[in-house]
Amino acid sequence: MAVAVPKEVVKARENYLTEGGLLSWLVTVDHKRIGVMYGLTSLAFMGLAGFEALAMRIQLAQPNNHFLSADLYNQFFTMHGTTMIFLVIMPLGLGFFGNIAMPLQIGARDVAFPRLNALSYWIFLFGALFMYSSFLFGGLPDAGWFGYANLTERFFTPGSREDFWAIGLLILGISSILGALNFFVTIVNMRAPGMTFMRMPIFVWNILVASVLVLVAFPPLTVGLVFLVMDRFLGTHFYSTVAGATPILWQHLFWLFGHPEVYILALPAFGIISEVIPCFSRKPLFGYAAMAYATALIGFISYGVWGHHMFATGMGPIADAAFALSTMAIAIPTGIKVYSWVATLWRGNFVWTTSFLYALAFVVQFTLGGLTGVMHAQPPIDLQQTGSYFIVAHFHYVLGGGSLFAFLAGLYYWWPKMTGRMMNEKLGRINFWLTCIGFNMTFFPMHFLGLGGMPRRIYTYGAGLHWDFWNMFCTIGAFVMATGILFLLIAMVESLTRGPEAPADPWDGRTLEWSIPSPPPVYNFAEIPHVHSKDAFWEMKYGNNPGHKVPEVAAEHEAGHVPHIHVPAPSMFPILLAAGLALCGIGAVAWLRITLVGLLIVYLAIVGIGFEYPTYGEHPSKERGDDIYPLDSRKVGMWTFIGSESLFFASLIGTYMAYKGRDLIGPTAKEILEIPLTSFSTFVLLMSSLLMVLALAGFERGDIKAGRNWLFATAGLGCIFLGGQAYEFNKFYHEGVTLQHNLFGQTFYTLVGFHGLHVLLGVIWLLTLAFASFKDMVPKKRALAVEFGGLYWHFVDIVWIVIFSLVYLMDKVTGA
Amino acid sequence: MTRSSVSSELFEHPSVPLGVALLAAAYIIAARVLKKPVSRGQVASFAAALASLLFALSGPVERLADERSFTAHMSQHLILGLVFPPLFLLGTPGWMLRPLVRPPFLRQLAKVVTNPIVAFVLYNALLVVLHVPKVFDLMCRNEAFHVAMHLGLIVTGVITWWPLLSPLPELPRLSYPAQMLYLFLQLIPMASVAAPVSLAETVIYPYYATSTPHPFGLSPLADQILGGLFMWVGAGFYMTAVFTIIFYRWARRDDRDQPVILSDNGSQPAKARA
Amino acid sequence: MSNNPTASPAEPVHAHEEVPRGTIKAYLEVAGVLTVLTILEIWAFYVPSLQPVLIPILLVLSGAKFALVVMFYMHLKYDHLAYTGIFGPLLALAGFIVIALMILIAYFMGSPPTA
């Protein structure tokens, strides 16, 4: 009754790995290739972070050890954390697995924006290299991956190390946001026909929620970093008490990012486990709907729990209690997940692969980490444990024994699909057992050390504190684990050189990626599959529906023809744009003029991407078959971007409001702001929005000339607004309110200045469109391009509406 | 009033039992006149709705709310806005309401007010205005205004739940994802009213500051914080529960709506994989 | 959030087709209302007797302006609900951030020095 699945090796005529030369990887926009590049880069950085960790473990093996200097140790622990989080686990989870598996699982030919995908990768790579290049200029960053202010102020950390850290993170943040935006749009809009949200593979659910979290979590971090960079370069005092501010602001902004980040790291792992366990238990996932709901709920709650990182800062009992409750609440959906995995195992028919072993180890280790997490939700317990090795043990169980183990499970699981080669199970076993034993040897005793009072981030400790035994034990464990990871490399190389060729469906899988050859052809699916249920491929194979064909492999095999599918053309602009961005960073720490060159490159590359295809409206999306999707991906992307930008401005406005009226010296807002002038510019900006819709209407009805003129008029009003702002800033400046003068000065200039910057970008955008329309590059069917410019412009307008009332009108109220 | 019999409590606000009786009578008469069957669940739900109304507006809750306890007053509002309306809508069959919207004018009006945006704004505007200290104080001291406000809460409550539980296909419910969005947004005005109340450092509702001692020995401030938390946390959990229910209904609907895959002979539908 | 989760595979839903947008007249009317609201804001700002309730007035007026621009000029009123579904919750979170930062930092730092 079941359809025979071709178990023999079926090869695509041209798979994504072999097509084109090595140089073609530089301009590739293929999600699978980008995934592979993410994976390789992350593994390289994992080696680096592992090296740092081993060095630290040697240093801590004995009391009063002198293997590393204090300075080097601090650099190493800072970069170990930064690297593992930003350069290993996050890019592995989203960049690598998200790219390799997600589009295949939803039955798409690529992600929504292939070139943006390449851009994310290149920005990630250059950002990472940029950050590590500080090694050549006076050492690695050394203020911790959390970079608590005011230690990061230039006064306490002179030199350029922290500059590299802050600017590097800003660059990496751009990469993360772009990548997440891409995935979000892809999942929302590009699922195969019939694949409703409730039929998506659960891994895709997790990537979806993780992407949303990136979009909402990175804006506060970006704002925090912007303040930090301003403090370090421009002499403001957002985090120092000099002008009446508080370093706690950094902690709020950072953990507002930092806690969702934990789930950004963990959710892809949950997703992988939820695929691996059912596959090797030969059972469907238990409680699919509950799993999906728990995923969404975890994402949602994780945005309101950041304060549990700050119980020791004295937020006051009310805030402590609120954060304690919300943090404890997150244990419930997490518990649902763990129990559902166990229930999936119940009466399963197991296939004991290495991947499955990793998944089982994940469940146990993650549960341990989660349970200690409940303790940290309780302030009285947390006050004893935070900042100690107990915390180190906790988050290594969550992120190492959790996320990383899941990623290893996923690596073994998707390796045949990705490379077309099977992995050696024997090497896999050695790898698993060494890693697993080593991991637990290293990190379990850290619970004891923490309870024994050993603080984190210390490069040395005295003798006689009773910590010696376990520290030595941990160090030995670290080396066992490192050996285990070495076997992973051996297994990978062995597979690539001598591994047997993989069939399309080596695990008898449940999801769509197993329905196409391994490695997949460039276009993924010869024919976009139609989905009728969860576990779509399993249904096709065994779903009691003999008439239903198992599409891809069979078709390919029988006919041997490659269908004519246009795949997105390679593009050189992503790598160019990323290089421009990296130049901006280099310029900031070295010579400011380089930044200008970088900005110019960025601008040209954006224009290049925007006008790369002469008939934008149709190509390439139409030929990829995008017209089967319900929405326009680009518009979904635009709105998502706008939403994420709102959070950026919210963080700026929140800071402004929080610091309002705390200036140590005047003049303050109510003494200086001028309402008549600003009222006028508000009116100008509102009217520019009107002109903008008129311009769009012009383009939409094909009246290019009218549209262009309205565009010029809109940009003109924008310039008037900017002129008003320049006048205002100049006047304040001459009245003594400089950026560094007082809290009002720095928050006002930053908030209003960032808005002004957005107006400026909008003006450039609109002018670019207007000039392009001279060359007939914005025909009627491309009116969408104008609509995007318009959406951005209106967004700038609505932000101003808020700023005008909150900053200008309301500020006069207080104290009046 | 120190000790009062049940009847005197009931008739202290005669409008309440009267209104409840009227609703019950209307329900029975409608069922009789239109001669269509009402399911047992619907009757139970409608009865529960009326009971919640009685519970909230008469008896000990009302007495406490009237005289001494802000928390009781908040519970009253929560029942009126969050408990009664869904029970009422679940308990009333569509055919019973259809004649009401048959006249073109009423129909037009119903179309407008049950538009999700309008429905959202109506209820939440009332909620926000009601908790402005001056308005609240006025309400506590002026009986007529108080009754009007409570009626307003009930009516706008029903309207605001309409997009989620409408019994009439011609004034339809939102799609499940939109329902979840709608519900999520409902949390915001609720929290923005409740948060300042529960975080206030002074008593902001003077009516309860001067009243007789609280029955549970709470200080006026503690009473106010508790009332705020009822609204914030209690209503938050309630809404989350409703949200969860909608999510699972969505999930199940998606499962059920699978196109039936016909087997080869075209006769037997494939086994549903529920 | 896609609003067409059950779109049957045989007939994919096209949302690319022209959606009816606002007319020029509607845009002009909205511009008029926006102008009036702005004038009201500034007027309220200068009327001494309104000072105690200025904050709620400003919040309502700017909220109305915000909504008008988003609904009409940004076409959310005409477009697929999915766009509102994306923007709405993100906007709500933005509001949450502002309020949370204000409350937490105000509590931590104590009341501001009175000038």
Added chain:
Amino acid sequence: MKLKASLGCLRSAILAGLSAACLAGCEVFNGPLSTFIIRSDFARDSYRLFRYTFIWDCIILLTVLVPMVLALFWLTPRTGPQEQEHVEGTSWLEAAWTITPALILISMAIPTIRLTFQNQPPTPPPGALRVRVIGHQWWWEFQYPEYHLTTPDELHIPAGRTVYFDLESADVIHGFWAPQLGGKRDAIPGHVNHIVLTPEKPGEYYGECTQYCGLSHANMRFRVYVDTPENFAAWVKQQQSAPATAAGNDPKVEAGAAVFAAAPCVTCHTIEGVSKGYIGPNLSHIGSHQTLAGSILSNTPENMAKWIRNPEEVKPGAQMPALGLDPVQIDYLVAYLESLK
């Protein structure tokens, strides 16, 4: 026979090794910084809540592990690979594992919130001893406003009397933690944090900085001496009096005092009646201290000399410069400082 004997040997060796490991392992909880040695009400409350949560955690872990082990190694699948029952969910089970943890969490939340409020009283308890704790890079300063005293790195408090700490910082964020006396709190510039606790038993307790504060974060430790009330009173008296120095009797000490006055020491350090520097620790009674330099060295003349010779070597990044004194001068200076009891 031989095999058996050697196996027996091996077994006893393994057993011995294991028990030695256990002993060595458990030693970690007997250290001077162990959170399991409880010497204040604050620490006891935290510990009790920890124990309660820990027990629940163990139970929950079992509810995961036991079914997992059963499923993996004991149960066999009911049917063949393709026709197993497709259980996609069981409502009552799912409800159970949603509601039960919620109830458990509520049972944890109630004492948690009670303690959270109890630990942070809005005003100092009446009769409490107030101690101002100021974190510096990388040493601690303790001030007793009640007694007009200042002492670095070594804190004396009386047993049985509630102490109300005001935590402040002179530069970056530090974390104040004496594990046996209770949980930590951060010392934040521009802000005053509080800890309230009542030490219960006289003794010497270790403390350390728990918030990363720069290069020598690891070298920022301190000691707490909980004294009997009588000893505490005596200590206060001794600290309040001018430093008792043997200046008149010992020429070395006299010479050391001269070195101190001539060297840049005076710009940073206070010795009552001699200098008024305030950047570095107050040295008025340094001779009576048990430890030096952020409690990382025991107070011996050799250590003192080592510290003065090159602070950087003892504590990387130390703010105190190497003064370039010759060994004889250092010898005098050490003698002088050690005489300040």
